[in-house]
Structures are given as C-alpha cells and as structure tokens.
Amino acid sequence: MRTVHVLGRFRSPRWLGLGAAVLIATLIAVVLGTGIGRDPSVVRSALISKAAPPLAGPDINGSIVDIRNYRGKVVLVNVWASWCAACRQEHPVLVAAQQQLGPRGVQLLGIDMKDTTAGARRFLREMGQTWPSVADPNARHAVEWGTFAVPETYVVSPTGVILDKATGAVTAEWIQRHVVARLAS
C-alpha cells in the first residue's frame, strides 16, 4: 500500500516537471563546462585526413610552382603575407625547419596571400627564404585550402593527404611534435 502511495506521488506532474528541470540544468552545465576550456575562434580544419587540394601557380618571379613535384616528401604548406606580423615571428622557425629537416625529406612551400610583388620581394630579401612560394594575390589558393587567416601551416603527407594544420605562428615545439614525430614513421 505504501509503495503505491510513494509511486503515486512521484508520478504527479510536479515531480515530472522537477525531473525535467534537473535534466535541463545538467545539460546546460555540461555544455558550459565543456565549452569553457576551448578557444571559440579556433576551429578544427575540415581538411584533415582528406586529400590535399591542388596548388600550382607562378611565384613572384614567374616560375611555376606545383605541389605535385614534391610527392614523396612531407610538405609543409605555409600561408603567409609580407604585411603579417606573426609571419615574421614564425619565419626563423620555418627557416630552421627547412635547414635541419630538408635532408630528412621535408619540403616547405609557401602561399603568399593577398600580397604585392614589391612587399613580398622586400620580405624575402630581409628574412631570407630558401623555398618557393605561390603568389596568391586574390586569395583563391588560400580559400581552396580552407585558410582562416595568416599565418597558417598545413602538414601534407608524402602521398598527398593533409595530416595536420597549425593556425597562427608555428613554434619549434609544434614542428617537433607534428612534423619530426611523423618523419620517423
């Protein structure tokens, strides 16, 4: 008899309403809690594990650059521009990467996004760059690669699959973790 009474009380709309309120409160807490640790402006690239888009075009001197010529190497596609301050910061890291990892099968390629020829020439003269960059004055190549902003760097496998993407300036530690670790395999 008592059990029926208790059940009866719990079946009332008031208890159902409270149960629903607890559920909603927990859901809200979970959504807030998991979102709090994330940077909302950093979105994971949709191209990871997909085939790399084509990248072919003239550099600022007119010679044709094509990513297909570097099949078999791990290619780091770096989207940069001469007007971008963070690109200056990361440039020494890229230079060191090309120097040290070049013999181990890594090739750097640049996409010079929304830049002028004069600006790009000045940047390259000052900072030094030992790898080719495709000129992209209309940002078409950048959009093809799903670029959000400069600088960004993509890691492309020797078979032409995008493995990883760095948004913002790359650090030596990032290169260590995402590129060198893959060279061993």
Place this chain on the structure above:
Amino acid sequence: MSRRRISLAVLLLGLAALAAIALWHAARAGPVSQQERARQIATALRCPTCQGESVADSNAGVALGMRAEIRDQLGQGRTPAQIRDWFVARYGDWILLAPPRRDGGWLIWLAPAAAVAVGALLAWRFVRRRPSVTATDVRAARQALDAYRRGALGLDCSPSAEHFKDALVALDQRDPADGPAVRRHALATAAHASRAYAARDTPARSTAPSGGVRHRTIWLALTVTFLATCTALLAVSLHDRPAGAPVTGNAQRPGAAPTGATLPSLTTLSARAKKNPRDVAAWLALAHGYDRRGNLAKAYSAYRKAAELAPSNRDARLGLASILIRGGSPGEALPIAERLVQENPTDPKALLTLGLAQRASVHSDISRKTLEKFLSIAPDDPAAPHVRQLLRAHR
C-alpha cells in the same frame, strides 16, 4: 464588449493575413541577376577572419577571395547549394551562418520554439490556478450588500474585512447606466472579497502536494547539482594548464612564441651597434636579432665582436658556441662550452650547449650524460622536449 472583441479579432486576423501574403511573396524565387545571387550566397557564409560578419559584409582578404570564388563558381553554372557544400568541405559547418539541420543542428532551431511553448504552458497554468467564484460566494456577497444597506453589516478589523467593505461600497454605488459587464465585474470582486473574508482565519494552503520545506530542499539540491557539475567540468578542463595561464582559450604550451611581441628591426639594431662600437649589449642585441631571423653568418660575427669586447661575457660565448654547432663546426664550439660548464656546472644553458656540441662531435656517450644532467636541472626548459626526443631517438 463582445463587439470590441470581435473587431480586435478581425484586426489581428487581417494583420496576420497581410504578413502571410508578404512572406509568401518574398520567399518566391523571382528572376535575380548573377550579382544578386552571388551576394545572397555570400550573406549566408561566415567570414573566417572576422567575428560574426558575413562574407558579403567583410573586407578581409580571405572574404574577398571567397567572394571571387563564389562569382567564379556561379559563372561555371553551379547551384548555391553546391557552392555552399564546397565551402563546408574546406571549412566545416562553422562557415555557414545558419547552422545546418543535420547532426543535431535541429536542436538549435527547436530550442527557442520549445522555450516559447514551455513559457506559454506555465503562463496558462498560472492563470488557470486562480480559484473562480462559486454561487455560494455570490449569494454571500448579495446578503452582505443587503446587510450593508440596512446598516447591519458586522465585520471585524482585519485587512480582508476592509477590502470586503470597499467592494460592497463599490457594488452599492455603481451607476445604473453601467453596462452588464461592469455590474458583473463589481459582483465578482465582492464575491472574491467575501470568500477571502470568510477564509481569513484559516492558514494559507499551497496547492502543491509537497510541503514548502520539501520544495526548498529540491531547489537547493538542483542548485548544488548544477554548481557541482560546472565546477567538476571546469577543473577537468583547467588541470593541465601551467600556472599563470589564462582561464579560457587554448592552453598555451610552454615555450610558445609570444604573440604580439614586436621584434626591433635589424636596421635599428645595427645602427645602434655601429654608433657604439664598444657597447657589448648593442652587439649582443644585434647578434640576437640576426640569430632569430636565421642569418647565422652575421649573427656569428656580431657574437665574435661582443666576445672580443668582453671575453668573460656568458651570453656572448653561449651565442658563439650555439652558432658554431648549428653552423656545422661543433668541434670549435666544444672548448667554449666546456669552459662555460667548468665555470658554472649547474647552468642549464651551458649544459645544453655542451651536450649538443658533444653530440655533434664524436662524444655521443658523454653527450647523453650531459643532456640528462641538463634535463634533471631544468625539466621545464623550452628546449627540454626536443632534448628528450633526441635522447629517445638514439637509445
């Protein structure tokens, strides 16, 4: 009153009909120019570099590239849906300003409608909960009115009695020219007051089956659960952040490049060094500048100048040894690094430089010991992960 109601209802229906017709007309796809179609697609896409701007409104470089891409693809004859899918394949669902309905996106569209429905339900229940007046109350009110007119109304001094008396006075003084609705309203008010007066001594009974104390306990339990869940999740997402790191955003890895730091230009630095050729600090700054930009040759000569001016300067000798190692002459760096470690056996930078110099020359076993000593002294050094990787690779 009913005529007013009818005219109000007609007005509302007419407005609703007008709105429906306008919406239907706007939704019909009429012939639009290519430019207009491109603009329509662009307004539905989010600009990747901006905060909440559409591609149509933004002037960022990437947005201009996207607009050019949209124009191109429309020219090739692709449909707006195909173009949107092309962008989603490269940027993810995030690039659409209106969240898509698949994969749980329908929840976002459903939630506001559900919230309105729940609110309406709660409001209706609240309104319905008012107890309506019964015939007994009306009879009691009429009797009280008669007693009041005879002057034989005996009420106590409670606030409900005062309210009752005011209602009776209003009922008595109403104008015969008042409409039936006014009469009914006055009677209803008096009936309500009569009921309240009759019940003035009984304690207020809540309509909830559970008592007030239990109600409070449940709210307390709810609040505690909510706060506990939030705290737990906060702790989980924060536990691997180094001390001093900001609470939100991606956790900064130690040794990450400081964003926003401006590098002094090389022209300023070299001008400074040329103006003060005996200033060690100026040469060191210039050397650092060249070093960070990867110009090893110029950095080497600047470090040499600084070391000549101040042979005991640690930074100059460290820089020199580091350049020699990276430039491919570790044998020359070895004596410099050895002397540095001799002078200060627990200096992590000196140990690191010595270890790398030894490793690049023939002393590979000795280098392992040196590098392990470096790791034990400075495990959080920015170069530590690289060193660990080196040691692992050559096990």
